[in-house]
Amino acid sequence: MDCAFCAIVAGESEAHLVFEDTAAVAFLDARPLFPGHVLVVPRRHAETLTDLPVAEVGPFFTRVQRVVGAVERGMGAAGSFVAANNRVSQSVPHFHVHVVPRNRKDGLRGFFWPRTRYASREAAAEVAARVRGAFV
Numbered sequence: 001m002d003c004a005f006c007a008i009v010a011g012e013s014e015a016h017l018v019f020e021d022t023a024a025v026a027f028l029d030a031r032p033l034f035p036g037h038v039l040v041v042p043r044r045h046a047e048t049l050t051d052l053p054v055a056e057v058g059p060f061f062t063r064v065q066r067v068v069g070a071v072e073r074g075m076g077a078a079g080s081f082v083a084a085n086n087r088v089s090q091s092v093p094h095f096h097v098h099v100v101p102r103n104r105k106d107g108l109r110g111f112f113w114p115r116t117r118y119a120s121r122e123a124a125a126e127v128a129a130r131v132r133g134a135f136v
Helices: 004-009 054-075 121-133
Strands: 017-020 024-028 038-042 079-083 097-102
Touching (some): 004 024, 004 038, 017 054, 024 054, 038 054, 054 079, 054 097
Antiparallel strands (some): 017 024, 024 038, 038 097, 079 097
16 A cells, blocks of 8 residues: 555654654644644544544544644644545545644635535435435
């Protein structure tokens, strides 16, 4: 397997690490939205969130929570944007969470894509039913 994030986790590729333990590794994004933009990756390779073993999800997100606090405090940020792509727009096929320090009037406008509305309450109810029916 040739995974850029696995190489960072293994210490084979250079990165500016900000945190690491048995569950996760966090390092500065090489192309940050703002200084202090950190990526948090599970130590074990998992391409998507749904590939991460259930027993590792809680411990991983506990580390994400710690990184969020450190980024906000360390960068003197008023808050943060925490996000993950799952396959689509995922630049490296190793699950990762972006932690981006935020301040009011920093130039980012909510999500980075256009928002819409459902055509009707019925259309929203139909979509909700489809999602409810897909739980396994």
